Amino acid sequence: MTKLRLKNIKKRFGGTEVIRGVDLEVDDGEFVVFVGPSGCGKSTLLRLISGLEHISDGELHIGDRQMNEVQASQRGVAMVFQSYALYPHLTVRENMGFGLKVRKVPAPERRRRVEEAAATLKLEALLERYPRELSGGQRQRVAIGRAIVGNPNVFLFDEPLSNLDAELRVHMRSEIAALHNRLSTTMIYVTHDQVEAMTLADKIVVLRDGLIEQVGSPRALYDRPDNMFVAQFIGSPKMNILPVENVRRLSRTAKVPESAESIGIRPEHLDLAPPSEGALNGKVRLAEYTGAVTLLHIELPDGQTCLVVHDGRNGLEIGTDVGLRTGTESLHFFDRNGRAIREKVHMAPA
Structure with missing residues (x-):
């Protein structure tokens, strides 16, 4: 069983602390995704696990063994x-088996392992080709x-x-997910793309400024974000954040927690209404048509923009006056520090 445990992990470069005390457990066979904006420390944290960077403070355990001072080649990670x-002068077969050759694995064993991996990744027909003869997706499969x-x-x-490219990314995401299902091996995956995180992960770790903001399943982070940062980072398009006084305009049935300063509403949880029906009003300033849906940018009277996911078959002219109202979905409430207030209110239609 290969379980990872990070206990108060810190990393300093000179006087700058870039990982500032990370505690995390990764279960055996779990697919965990580190996600966050550029500079949040996700790649550094991965390199600390791999052994490519030295841990400044804290403890890293892989299985039952503490790994802080263990060389990267001895950690059992890839x-x-x-x-x-890839080495351009070596074939696919030679590239895949190069590490085994360096470790002096006998040739018959090398051949067996390479052919098994090639079968898993559907590379059998490419084993004698060189990297220059492969597409980007094929090269990435060779690296895997x-x-x-x-x-x-x-x-x-x-x-x-x-x-x-975008199309190949979608294809390779599905291949990596299928690979995890076949191998059932513990995987940790770093990305800045929250869509990749949502589609691949058993568990997502959201990082910001060298700290963990929240850990949970994709559904848990989407439905119950711990704070405003996670609420807007997870979900595409991002959650709308509005002043709390707008709640009563959206629904007369809302009971607002006393400590609430802001409300969060996902664009897919807002409906359009005629301006005359007493909903929150605004003007269409931009309409991004994507086929099945159109993402509307609605300018509110205070100048703030609210995003609404709308039926892509029914276009609206720029400048059109519209009303907004909630359906029966939950609103998210946040206090003055941006922390979620766990009193969830299910809204009736206005």
Whole structure:
């Protein structure tokens, strides 16, 4: 069983502390995604787990063993980087087996492991090709295959799809998810893309400024964010945050917690209404048509913009006056410090 435990992990570069006390447990076979904005420390944290960076303070355990002073090659982990880092003069077979050759694994065993990994990743027909003869997605699969042949206890992925185009990213996401289902190996995956995090993860770790903001399943983070940062980072398009006085305009049945300063409403939980029906009013300033839906940017009287997911078949002209109201979905309430207030109020239609 390969479980990871991080206890008060810190990392300093000179006088700057970039990881500021991280506590986390990753269960055996779990797919965990580190997500957060650029500079939040997610890649640094992954490198601390891999052994590519030294831990300044705290303890890292992989399985039953403390790993702080254990060399990267002895930790039983394999890392897949954003850059494929394939040797251009070696074939796919040679690239995948190179690490085993360095470790002096006998040739028959190397061949067996490479062919098993190639079958898992559907690379059998490409084993004798060179990297220049492969597409970006195929090269990334070779990089993953190179990690698989080492039979690691833990896979670490550092933004492995960032160099791929949008269509190929979607395809490779599904391949990585299928790979995890087949191998049932513990995987930790770093991305700045919250859509990748939502679609891949068993558990998401949201990081900001070297600290964990929240840990939970994709559904838990979407439905019950701990604070305003997580509420707006998880979910696409992002949650609307409005002054709390707008609640009563949206619904006369709302009971507002006394400590609430702001309300959060997801764009998909807002409905359009005629301005004359007494809902919160605004003007359409931008309409982003994506096919099935249109994302409307509604300018409110105070100048704030509110996002609304609308039926893509029914367009609205720029400048159109509209009303907004809630359906029966929950509102999210936040106090003056941006912390979630757990009193959830289910709204009746206005």
